[in-house]
Amino acid sequence: MRAHISMTATDARGERSAAPRSRSRALALGVAFAFAAVGGQLVRLAIQHEGSGGIRVSMMSSSSSTLARPDIVDRNGRLLATDVQMPSLYADPTLIQDADEAAERLTRLFPGTDVRALRRSLTDKTKRFVWIRRGLSPGMAQRVHNLGVPGLMFVDEIRRTYPGGRLGGHILGRVDIDNRGTSGIERHIDETGASEPAHGARLSARAPVRLSLDLSVMHALDDELKRAMDRYEAPGAAALVMDVRTGEVVAAVSRPGADPAAAEEALDPQRIDKVAAGTYELGSIVKLVTVALALETGKTLDSLVDTTEPLKAGRFTIEDLHPLGRPMSVAEVFLHSSNVGAGQLALSAGPEAQTALFEKLGLWSPVKTEVSPGPAPLKPAQIGRIEQITLAFGHGLAVTPLQFAAASAALVNGGTAVVPTFLVRDGEAGAGPGPRVVSARTSALLREVMRRNVTDASGTGRRADVAGFEVGGKTGTAEMAVQGGYRKKAVIASFVGTFPASDPRYVTLVVLFEPKGQESTGGEITAGRNAAPTTARIIERIAPLLGVVAKASS
Amino acid sequence: MRVLNIVAIFLGLASAFLLYGLNYDTRMIEGRLQTREREAERARADIAVLRAERAHLARPERIEPIARGMGLEPLAARHLLPGPTVAASDITTSSTGP
Known part of the structure; x- marks a missing residue:
């Protein structure tokens, strides 16, 4: 560097003027700067952290x-x-x-x-x-x-x-x-x-x-559904257990199941998720909503309903399977699962109140969960007299079992709406109760009548009882809807249950598809003979897992 | 001036060596770090496989028959004595006991 500068200096033909000197100085400065730049770059390369830039060719990426x-x-x-x-x-x-x-x-x-x-x-x-x-x-x-x-x-x-x-x-x-x-x-x-x-x-x-799921409860549910399918020769079944306060799904099983690792099973229509993706007319369990509607519009469990005559609406006649031939109380409509009584209750409440309650319970529009956007419920386009009656006993409205379980949870938990979820809700207190759907009185009366439906000798749900767990619930047997009508002898048998009925912690919903009459069921295919006892077996197994302790006295 | 030049050259050389050494060490350490990271990554992958295997072996559908075979069963109402009796006797034995 020095040599170079001195050479330029002597090249200036001996004239030691100010100009060459300043030029040589500028040159020296430039060279020094270049060296500093090279040095700086060296230091940078030496201390630079691996991976933070530079050229790293990776075939993987x-x-x-x-x-x-x-x-x-x-x-x-x-x-x-x-x-x-x-x-x-x-x-x-x-x-x-x-x-x-x-x-x-x-x-x-x-x-x-x-x-x-x-x-x-x-x-x-x-x-x-x-x-x-x-x-x-x-x-x-x-x-x-x-x-x-x-x-x-x-x-x-x-x-x-x-x-x-x-x-x-x-x-x-x-x-x-x-x-x-x-x-x-x-x-x-x-x-x-x-x-x-x-x-x-x-x-x-x-x-x-x-997730909010409990693997042990899932297995118990899966195992009991498998047994129920064998026992009642049902080609499909679904069940879920939901926390009534938080809406957390503790277990949900749809059989036949789908292996997440087997892609071809996703396309099999038999293996559709019958809990959250399929919508079904669930039948009489919807009377839970109808009785809630009656109680909300000022009736009590003892209010009488005229069930002496079959209900007529246009060319349809609605009859009860076993008519009592006398007026029934609201409680009896529930316990005997009277279609005429339910229809009368809906008619006296009026179409606005009826649809408003369906809406508040989340049965009128899709319910979005983490698992799926939720299929839209199938519901009547307009609500006339016949629609009011059929809706009252659960026909003409197809919802997902998940949706109905969430609605039932709201009806029995004291009357506040729950949002179904598959993720664990940390800090339950932070969430707080949802918006009010029905009054606390209505909720208490529903719990009472659900419990009576299991304890009464004439109740349709008596086979759902499990000693010590205060099971309450409602049966539903709906004929399966097919193109242009209903199939006789092919039913969807369901049971919505809650336990312990005095202060519910969980609701259960069991749905059996096309169960067949067996010797053990007296040849019957009604939910009281298949879905109800299945619920009993399930609750007996899962309650201890969920920390619900049996009461030895009852 | 001359002394200054010599010192400057010397310092320049010294810093060059230092820089080279530093660079070399850094690369060594980097290499070792990469090896360690690869080992950690492999260990993490092994842990993932082992956890998956453990979960597979501990799945309820496999455990249940084993548990039942050992005579275990879900807790039911009949396993419980009436509450007050148990509680009362518990209290008396614990308070009067040695």
Whole structure:
């Protein structure tokens, strides 16, 4: 540097004027600055943290677009879904020497592979990357490795696993090949931004998503439904248990179940989620709403209703199965499940009050949960006399069982609305009771009449009783709706229950699809003979799990 | 002036060596860090697999038959003695006991 400057100085033909001196100084300054810049850059490179910029070429980031998902656990922290790393197999066709040989060997390892398509992709030299198979077991990966075919390579990818199998499958939902949620809670996780792009198959470090479900209760429900389906030869069944105060779904099972890991099961119409995705006419359990309506409009349980004559509306005649031939009290309408009585109660309350109560209970519009946006209820376009009557006993309105359970919870919990949820509600106090739906008096009377329906010798729900747990409830047997009418002998038998009836903590809803008459049911297919005893078995099993202690005295 | 130049050159050389050494050490440490991170990542992946396996083995549908085989069953009303009797006797034994 010095030499350079002195050379420029002597080159100035001996003239020691001010101009060259200042020029040389400027030059020196410039060179010093350049050195400082180089030095600074060196220091920066030396202390720079790895990964925070610079050139890091990663094949993974270019090929993998998978998401890292947080675990899903039940309310007690038991694992329901988690990510694990699994090797995925890909090929670089430019490195494959004998595509035919490679394709043949691979098909031998993976039976059911399309050989031609595989051969075509392996011979396509324009590509440097083709997936062969994703999400291999370690053992399978080793066997592929042992083939020793050049050009076959592995990359670790994140795959979702569901240790519980089918249990809870409908609620958990599914993920696609890139680990993106396509339904259920998995989709909810993506929508709320709890998942993140997986850089280099790194597992998510986020806190697990805690559901309101209790795995043990889920299993008890699933097991009892399976038995009920065998016992009553029912091709389908659904049940749920909901906390009456918080609306938390503690357990929900729809059978036949759907394995979250088996994609083809998502398309099977038999395996639709009968709790939150299917809407059904639930029949007489809707009389719970009708009796609430009567009590809200000033009637008492002892008010008399004219049930001596069948109800006529246009060309329809509504009759009771076992008419008493005398006026009934409101309580008797409930206990005997009188269609005529329920129709009369609805008519005397008026269409506005009736639809207003359905609306307040959330039975009139879709109920959105984390699991699904909720299908729209099927309801009459306008409310005339006949619609009022049929709505009163649960026909002409199709809702999801989840929706109806939430409405029942509101009716028995003291009269405040609940929002059904599949996520655990931390700090119950923070949520507080929802908006009032019916008065506390109405709610108390409903609990009383529900309990009487189980304890009375003539009550339709007497087979739902479990010693010590004060079960109350209502049966419903609805003929199955088909195109243009109803199928006789094919019914949806349901039972909405609550326990303990004096101060309810949970509501249960059991729905059996097309149960058959058995020797044990006296050939009958009514809910009192199948859904009610199933509820009893369920409550007997789950109450201790839920911390509801039996009262030995009753 | 000359002394100053020598000192400057010396300092320049020294700082160059220092910088080189620092750079080299940093790379070493970075490499070690990466190894550790990879190990941690692998351990985390193993933990994920083990937790999934444990959850699979502890699933209720597998545990239930085992529990029933051991003679266990859900708590029912008949397992409980009438409340007041138990409570009263408990209190007397604990208060009069040694």
